[in-house]
Amino acid sequence: MRAFAELLDRLVLTPSRNRKLQLMVDYFRATPDPDRGLALAALIGDLDFPSVKPAILRAMVSERMDPVLFGYSYNFVGDLAETISLVWPTGNAGAGDGVPLAEVARELSQVSRSDAPAVVAALLDQSTASERFAIIKLATGELRVGVSARLAKQALADLGGIEINEIEELWHGLHAPYGDLFAWLEGRADKPVPTAQALFRPVMLSNPMTEADYPRLDPKDYCAEWKWDGIRVQIVASGDARRLYSRTGDDNSGSFPDLMNAVHFNGVVDGELLVGSPTGRTATFSDLQQRLNRKSVSPKVQAQYPVFVRCYDILQAGDEDLRPLAFVERRKHLEAFVAALDPDRFDVSRFVPFTSWEELDEKRKRPPHPIIEGIMAKRWDTPYLPGRPKGPWFKWKRDPYTVDAVLMYAQRGSGRRASYYSDYTFGVWTGPEDAPELVPVGKAYFGFTDQELKQIDKFVRDNTVERFGPVRSVRADTKTGLVFEVAFEGLNRSTRHRSGVAMRFPRISRLRWDKPSAEADRLETLQSLLDA
Amino acid sequence: MRGHDLLHPRPEGLYCPPGDLYIDPVRPVPRALITHGHGDHARPGNSAVMATQQTLDIMAIRYGADFAQTSQPADWGVPQKVGDVTVTFHPAGHVLGSAQIAVECGGLRIVASGDYKRRHDPSCQPFELVPCDIFITEATFALPVFRHPDSKAEIAKLLRSVRQFPDRTHMVGAYALGKAQRVIRELRDAGYDEPIYIHGALQKLCDYYETQGVALGALLPATLEKGSKKDFAGTVVVGTPSSFADRWARRFADPVAAFASGWMGVRQRARQRGVELPLIISDHCDWDELCVTIEETGAGEIWVTHGREEALVRWCELNGLRAQPLHLVGYEDEAED
């Protein structure tokens, strides 16, 4: 357990993606089976121990210590799992290599609800504080170490020196503790052959179209489609198995029972999940969010926010793998295939006719629907290639929205930027014109040259009003303040933020040292985008 | 004589009327007894100072030779008369030269322990238990969540990380007096023989520790006006915690921010400071050690100061000991030194 506990401790405090990968690869390399496979399952969120609930942990600790002292402790630490791991009566007496992860997982998975307190207590007794924290997080299924399933799969790909597509393609046919996977990655065995049905196929991704690209490309080689602002999905149906995958291979079928009930085919289609109806209205991304990240969806929500798929590619029809075919051929298959599906749940993405890039650019700037975020250009003659090959597919996005906002808080970065104030919270004006106040509307990281970063850092240090740990509030009023031009992809309504809006993908696009803070934008400017 | 008559808080610090002296005063006074050299305990400007020779030396290094009008070294364990009281200095195990001060008068003995710890520390004298009637204890880490692990395991964690990330600089934040020298000494004990790079603010105190027999091995200044960031890749750099927020820190190769402190036992504290590698190494007792020490002194009454007094007072009540918070002002609530 020691190595796994140390891995969690390091992952949670390591901001760099590449360093996180290195930590995981080193761990997988140094740790024997089946521990490493269980660690992988835990990182990806695939372990579930239904008998252990946070409430029993609380009860266990209250049997073991004075409630007043526990109260002081919990107030100080702020996290139940961490508090329990630290105050546990055996302290660090359990130091040593402790119990192997596989043993912990075995005991937690077999225990009954009534035996859980005794079994968990015995495990905690034998462990150090750091191991106890890992055990509790494992048992309650909340690792929260900033590792996505995709990042963990990337670590596996790095371990084996292969492309991540190969991992994703296999993924749903594999099971913890993944002995066959590790054996293959270490060159000790052949690639595992998945036996499960309805497996995910790694998706084909696009590159952004730049001004340097299109003069070199012949428009006759490409078709164009609108790029809708929904969620990329892959629907796979074979035999009795029907699944809806995200573009990274997460199985999200459970969130969309209405759609899955309309899947009566045998094949694999690629498309955009949207709220609304193919024949009627297409709703906004905010509406789509009502359907995301839900474990169960009430009939009311299903009726209020119906989903459909705007299909743009087909990877398999019946038993025939269509991926080697050129797009122009696949498209014919797609049109024939979708014609037989439920018209309330599926349609085919329409082409945007064009003869020159200039003409297409004009259309891109004036999309016929607010939920369109740009244009996709695809070569007629390329097969379906997993990953992000350069050349066949381009996304040509609508220009981002921009707003001028005022820097309000700055936070020290981490790692290489720990000595700079490099994370910024910014706001726009609200309230009466003659007595405006700033309301925060977003947060963004550094996106500048080192020289600019230094200038902002100096501004922050020279204009600090208050300090709270690593955060400084910065002078920001109608006389003094640093104006940022903030670019973002869209805006959602938010009840969590005082401003009532939340930006999608905000980044600071320009420093406006020249602009007086009083001339930054007002909240109404953002609100008008919401209503559009 | 009652405890209160022998020692009680005043705005200047803990005052002893029969000796007409203060222990660790926060404002200049005619006569001060100083437990140890940390800045919140040892301040300049007092008229007469009594402390261990090492504490006097450290004060001279930090404040200049004129830190007081007169100074008088106290020998370990030798009782001395000051006014109507007898005072004795005993090792506190906190930093080099740190002392507990026993004050006796009329058959009553109070031990003002200053800051103290029970763990082995190769850079200072070990704590000595002094039986007493009233024990004055610090409460820096007086919550049951503070259970410091073995510092050897923390040093091993640091060395594993140095091996795992040979292209990065490991920057260890450690307070200039005591913690820095202890970390360096423990790295040596763990077999780390490479030169260790130090921030300029540590130089004088490291030199002084060497003169007192604490061998620190090869120390080089972590300064480089010209040259590339790569020069520090794979090395360990020790600096004061504040120096890592300076522009000074920007010269190093993709640094791993490490911090050696008892506070690092709580993840949120590490996160707040942007620490990537917390090292739980403390100059203070953890919760268990505070409780054990209180019991072992045999004191019937406990006075609790600077830190989380309420938790330790609660523990004393649960264990049938009279206890009260001693409201001294001027000590950093979260003294991280």
Ligand SMILES: [Zn+2]
């Ligand atoms: Zn101290």
